[in-house]
Amino acid sequence: MRLFCPTAQLNSGWMHTDARKVDNGSLIEGDLCIVGAGPAGISMALDWMDSSHRVILLEGGGFEYEDQMQELYAGKTTGQRYFPLRSVRLHYFGGTSGHWAGYCSPLDPIDFSRREWIEGSGWPISRQDLDPYYRKAQAVLDLDPFDYDVSSWQRKNPTWNPLPFDESQIRNKIWQFSPPTRFGTRYRERILDSRPIHLYTYANAVEIVANESVREIREIRTKNLAGKELRVRAKHYVLACCAIQNARLLLASHNQAAGGLGNGHDLVGRYFMEHVETNSAELWLAKPDSLDMYMVDYGKSKARAELAIGAAFQQEQRILNGTCSLSPLEVARSHKPFIETWNEDDKEAEKKMRLGLLRGRISSRTASGSGRYKGFQVFTRLEQAPRAYNRVTLDTERDALGMPRANLHWELTALEKHSIRTIAGLIGKECGRSGVGRIRLMEYLRDPKDSSWPSFTGAGWHHMGTTRMSTDPAQGVVDANCRVHGISNLFVAGSSCYVTAGAPNPTLTLVALSLRLSDHLKSKMAGRA
Numbered sequence: 001m002r003l004f005c006p007t008a009q010l011n012s013g014w015m016h017t018d019a020r021k022v023d024n025g026s027l028i029e030g031d032l033c034i035v036g037a038g039p040a041g042i043s044m045a046l047d048w049m050d051s052s053h054r055v056i057l058l059e060g061g062g063f064e065y066e067d068q069m070q071e072l073y074a075g076k077t078t079g080q081r082y083f084p085l086r087s088v089r090l091h092y093f094g095g096t097s098g099h100w101a102g103y104c105s106p107l108d109p110i111d112f113s114r115r116e117w118i119e120g121s122g123w124p125i126s127r128q129d130l131d132p133y134y135r136k137a138q139a140v141l142d143l144d145p146f147d148y149d150v151s152s153w154q155r156k157n158p159t160w161n162p163l164p165f166d167e168s169q170i171r172n173k174i175w176q177f178s179p180p181t182r183f184g185t186r187y188r189e190r191i192l193d194s195r196p197i198h199l200y201t202y203a204n205a206v207e208i209v210a211n212e213s214v215r216e217i218r219e220i221r222t223k224n225l226a227g228k229e230l231r232v233r234a235k236h237y238v239l240a241c242c243a244i245q246n247a248r249l250l251l252a253s254h255n256q257a258a259g260g261l262g263n264g265h266d267l268v269g270r271y272f273m274e275h276v277e278t279n280s281a282e283l284w285l286a287k288p289d290s291l292d293m294y295m296v297d298y299g300k301s302k303a304r305a306e307l308a309i310g311a312a313f314q315q316e317q318r319i320l321n322g323t324c325s326l327s328p329l330e331v332a333r334s335h336k337p338f339i340e341t342w343n344e345d346d347k348e349a350e351k352k353m354r355l356g357l358l359r360g361r362i363s364s365r366t367a368s369g370s371g372r373y374k375g376f377q378v379f380t381r382l383e384q385a386p387r388a389y390n391r392v393t394l395d396t397e398r399d400a401l402g403m404p405r406a407n408l409h410w411e412l413t414a415l416e417k418h419s420i421r422t423i424a425g426l427i428g429k430e431c432g433r434s435g436v437g438r439i440r441l442m443e444y445l446r447d448p449k450d451s452s453w454p455s456f457t458g459a460g461w462h463h464m465g466t467t468r469m470s471t472d473p474a475q476g477v478v479d480a481n482c483r484v485h486g487i488s489n490l491f492v493a494g495s496s497c498y499v500t501a502g503a504p505n506p507t508l509t510l511v512a513l514s515l516r517l518s519d520h521l522k523s524k525m526a527g528r529a
C-alpha cells in the first residue's frame with residue numbers, strides 16, 4: 001500500500017498515524033523525513049509548520065511511557081561506572097525531555113576553538129554561527145530571551161551578590177531554567193494540528209537503505225512490536241534519535257556499507273562524551289550567607305549563576321572547561337549521588353526516580369535560598385576530553401525488533417581529574433585572597449599523582465559525540481551542515497554532532513544546532529544551498 005500524505009488528511013489538520021494500524025509493508029512518501037520526536041526532532045518539525053513541503057516525523061514510541069518500548073534501549077556499559085542504558089533516555093513522543101530538569105546555558109566561545117592541549121578539539125563552526133539559533137531555541141524551550149549577561153540578571157534580582165573573585169579568573173556564568181518544557185505534552189497538539197507534518201508513532205527506524213553507490217538514501221525501514229513494517233521515502237532524511245541511537249542506527253545499517261553508513265573512517269559511535277558531574281570541595285564562608293545568586297530557587301528566580309573559569313586560565317593551565325555550582329552542605333548531604341541510586345537492579349527505585357523526575361526537577365540541587373549558611377558543597381560539571389575509544393558499538397544480542405543492542409564504553413582520564421583539582425584549587429586561592437573563606441578539597445583530589453575515581457563520580461545523562469562534526473571526512477562523520485560525509489541527503493540533528501562538550505547541559509545547544517540544520521535544509525530545498 002502507498003500512502004502519500006493524502007489531501008483529505010492535509011485539510012483535516014489531524015496528521016497522525018499509529019504505525020501499528022497501517023497495512024504491513026506500506027510505503028510513505030514525503031519531502032523531509034525526521035527520525036525521532038525528542039527535543040531535536042520536534043524543534044525541527046515545529047520550524048516546518050508553515051512550509052509547503054511534506055514532513056514525515058517518525059517516532060519509535062507512542063504518546064506515553066511503556067516498559068516494552070523502553071526495553072528496546074537496554075544495553076551494556078563498560079569502563080567508568082554509568083547509569084543503566086535502559087533508563088538514561090526515554091523512548092516515546094517527546095523523548096528524554098520527559099526526564100530533563102531544564103537547566104540551560106550556551107557554550108562559551110572557547111568551546112568551539114581548537115585548543116592545542118585538548119586533542120580532537122575545534123568545531124568547524126563558531127559560537128557566532130550559533131547565536132541566531134540560540135535566540136530561537138530560547139523560545140522553543142520556554143526560556144526568557146537570550147540574555148546570559150550577569151549584570152542584567154543582577155538588576156532583576158537585587159539580592160544577588162557575586163562572590164568577590166577576580167573576574168579574569170573566575171566569572172559568573174548564568175544558567176536559565178526551562179519550566180522544564182516537556183516536548184511530548186507541550187507540542188503534541190501543535191504537531192498534530194500542523195498540515196505539513198505527518199507524525200507516525202510506533203515507527204521505529206531499524207534500517208537506513210542507500211542506493212547502490214551508497215551516495216544517497218533511498219528509504220528508511222521501520223518496525224514495531226505489532227509486527228508491522230513501513231517504508232519511508234523522502235528527498236532528505238534527518239536522524240534525531242539521540243546520540244546513542246543515531247550511532248546505533250547508522251552502525252546497524254550495514255547491508256550496503258560494511259561497518260555501517262557514514263562509517264568509512266571507522267568514526268561512527270566514537271568520541272562519545274558525557275559531563276563528569278561530581279562533588280569536588282566544600283566552601284566554608286567566613287560569615288554565613290545565602291549566596292542567593294548561586295542557588296536554585298524555582299519559585300522566585302528563573303536563573304542562577306555558576307562559577308566559571310576564564311579562558312586564559314584554561315589555556316595557561318591546559319585544562320578542560322568546567323563550572324562549579326554551590327548548594328548548602330545540609331541540603332547536599334541529605335541526597336545520595338544519583339549514580340548510587342539510579343540503578344536498574346532495583347526496578348521499583350528506578351520507577352520512583354523516573355516518576356519523581358517526570359513531576360519536577362532534581363531536588364538534590366534545590367535550596368530554599370532564604371537561609372544563611374557557612375558551609376556549601378562545590379559541585380563541578382566538567383567537559384570530558386573527546387577520545388576515540390569512548391564509543392557506542394553493536395552487541396551480538398538483539399532487541400525485540402531484531403536491532404543489535406547498543407554497548408557503551410566510557411572512560412575518564414587523568415586530564416579530567418587534573419582539571420577538576422585545578423579548578424577547585426583556583427576557587428580556593430580566590431577565597432583566600434578575597435577573605436571570603438576557605439575551600440576544603442575532597443579527599444580523592446588531594447594526591448595529584450592519583451588518577452583513580454571515587455565510586456560517587458557521576459555524569460549528567462548528557463550524551464554527546466558519536467557522529468562528530470568536521471569538514472574533513474577522515475576526522476568527522478558529519479560536515480559543518482550536519483550532513484553525513486559522502487551521502488547527499490542524510491543529516492544528523494542533536495548532540496551526537498558535538499565535537500567537544502563544553503560545561504553546560506546540552507539541550508539548549510542541540511536545539512540551536514537543529515534549528516540551524518533546519519534553515520540549511522530550507523535553503524537546500526529552495527535551491528539556494
Ligand SMILES: Cc1cc2nc3c(=O)[nH]c(=O)nc-3n(C[C@H](O)[C@H](O)[C@H](O)COP(=O)(O)OP(=O)(O)OC[C@H]3O[C@@H](n4cnc5c(N)ncnc54)[C@H](O)[C@@H]3O)c2cc1C
Nearest residue numbers: 036038039040060091092095096100101102103205505507
Ligand atoms: C534525568 C535527566 C535530566 C536531564 N536534565 C537536563 C538538563 O537539566 N538540561 C539539559 O540541557 N539536558 C538535560 N538532560 C538531557 C536531555 O534530556 C537531552 O539532552 C535531550 O532530551 C536530548 O534530545 P534529543 O531529541 O536529542 O534526544 P531524546 O530526547 O532522547 O529523543 C530522541 C527521540 O527519538 C526517538 N527514537 C529513538 N530511536 C528511534 C528510532 N530508531 N526510530 C524512531 N524514533 C526513535 C525516541 O523515542 C525519542 O522520542 C537530562 C536528561 C536526563 C535523563
